[in-house]
Amino acid sequence: MPRGRPACDHGGVSQPAATSGAPGAARPGTPAAGVPEPPVPTRGPLERRRSGRLVAGVAGGVADHLGIGVLWVRAAFVVLAAINGAGVVGYALLWMFVRQESADTERTVPRRERQQAMGLVALGLGIGLVAALLGNAVIGWIVGPLGVAALGAAVVWREADESQRRRWAAGARSGVAGAAGGGRTALIRVVAGALFVALGIAVFLIGNINLGQVQFGLLAVIATIVGIGVLTVPWWLRLARDLGEERRQRIIEAERAEIAAHLHDSVLQTLALIQRQADEPREVTRLARGQERELRHWLYGPQGYGRGSSGGGVKAPALDEGLAESLTKAAAEVEDTYALTVSPVLVGADRPLDADLRALVLAAREAMVNAAKHSGVDEISVYVEIEPDEVNVFVRDRGKGFDPDDVPADRHGVAGSIKARMARHGGRVRLRSTPGEGTEVHLAMTITEASTEGTGAPVPVRTADTAERAPQDPGRETVDADGSDDRQEVQS
């Protein structure tokens, strides 16, 4: 399927080729997408910048997300750093938990901005440290060695970001091997970072604690574990993300398979049948129409594929075998049997079938069959209006119609049976036909309070209203079969 709804569901497929084409870059509202006029002011998810960054792209990502200048975000981090180093901690947390954007977007960073940013970073770190030192001697003392450890971790994490970038570029090599790859410099950087971390933790331990041999051994083990934990944070996070990504891929794959299977089972089969019957137009129409209906139901039906989880139109989720469903089904049967088009238009909220409404559906079906058999046209209009207190069905054809004075016996019989059926259930039938212009059957069924949860007073029979809605024409025959109300003994 080259177009249509399924293709639109996974983002980026139908995006302009002008942008870099990857899902992340094509989200509306992300300035990174490079689209000059984002149509909807929605923001992309928070993602760290991959290019045009100084440390980890956090400030840039936040700026993109909020739609403000990078400089402001950096300045905010610096100001926050003055408050007991909160800015530094916040930056570190965002670095850990916000993922990188998945595509390289070209960003040119002017020299001036770069220098500014570097100055801000130095300022931020300095302010953080000084504030900590001034504020509390103990914290300052801890910040020293632990700061060294944090610096080491930062070096390693940055290397992890780099290797992920290489991995994106090189394709989907997975595992730590792919993540750690990247040549000598990368290795040196990782080792140096690890040494920093170890050193920092060791100095912290030695400086702070005086203990016996056993306890020191225990602490060393714990410290090692903590150090490894800190160093491998990026890989753990990536592992979790990759798992999520893989699951998403699997879901998409399953969905694709479902679509393919469906198309194969239905559409291809029908096309084969159509080719075989190419010399029988009636049969071809029937097949094509049946297939169209089935596909439509699959795509746009109440539980249809294209509806997704967001839910469709105004109508409540279809009742298992509600009035709308039954009428649609009846129309489909007539279509199939007589190889013509019956297009039902439904208005109003669906409701469950009761005995009366079932009779209405059967009568409507009979009216459709009648039109299909006698009108001589290949299209029948069906309009169903479901109101809280009344259901109206109009079955109309633009066929030859008939003269009331010259009714063929069989036609009269069918009309009679519709009338009798409706009358038994308190419904009304109005039949209008003009030779050469077509026939319309109007079926009306009042909803009794037995089926509307007992609203008290009996619902008035709205003959006057119906008459007003469809004024009579002197040239047309009108047959009213106003129901003998055999359902007056309803219990409240």
Add this chain to the structure above:
Amino acid sequence: MSDEQTDMGSGTGGAGTTGSGKDAGTPITVFLVDDHGLFRAGVRAELDRGVPDVEVVGEAGSVDEAVAAIRHLTPDVVLLDVHMPDGGGAEVLRKVRPEAPGVVFLALSVSDAAEDVIAVIRAGARGYVTKTISGRDLADAVRRVHGGDAVFSPRLAGFVLDVFSDRPGAAPPGDPELDLLTRRERDVLRLLARGYAYKEIAGELFISVKTVETHVSSVLRKTQLSNRYELSRWASDRRLV
């Protein structure tokens, strides 16, 4: 609507009837936008063959192509597919309509989904017909939108009736002028949904075809401008895809 006034002279007289095409002087120029080449060819053949007063002047298979060509050719009527890559018919409407106010758009789609129909109407299309429409009816619809009228398929009429119905629990209308249909408009829509042609509706309600056209145009305007919940939601659903 301003197109209505500017186009008044060209075809309103004949458009209300079943397309007799009285003004056979200059043919109506039509531009096709659909990403299915096969379908374009089919429509083109159908319109070229049997309809002398409608002339297909060009076609396009993508949004960008369509936008460029419509700006260049300024056809009378654009037949617009709803589903296309790069944003579909609504995108074409958004890009072209501000610059070419004289061009009218008629949406043509296989989709019956309310989101699609309503979205393209709200983006500015003057009508909506399904692709199974016969060549004769299509030509008729083209003449009608060219004449400044709106074209409602029975299903579109059904959707609009549904949206403007006052269900219990629905939010009160913000702007009665736009958010409510008059009784007459409702009657006309109901008959449209029942499959009646304008002339038949006129006969049924004892009003002139002109009045029917006015009612339908007014319903179109309300559908485009009203802020009723479903209308705006359907439209925005489509935009975000």
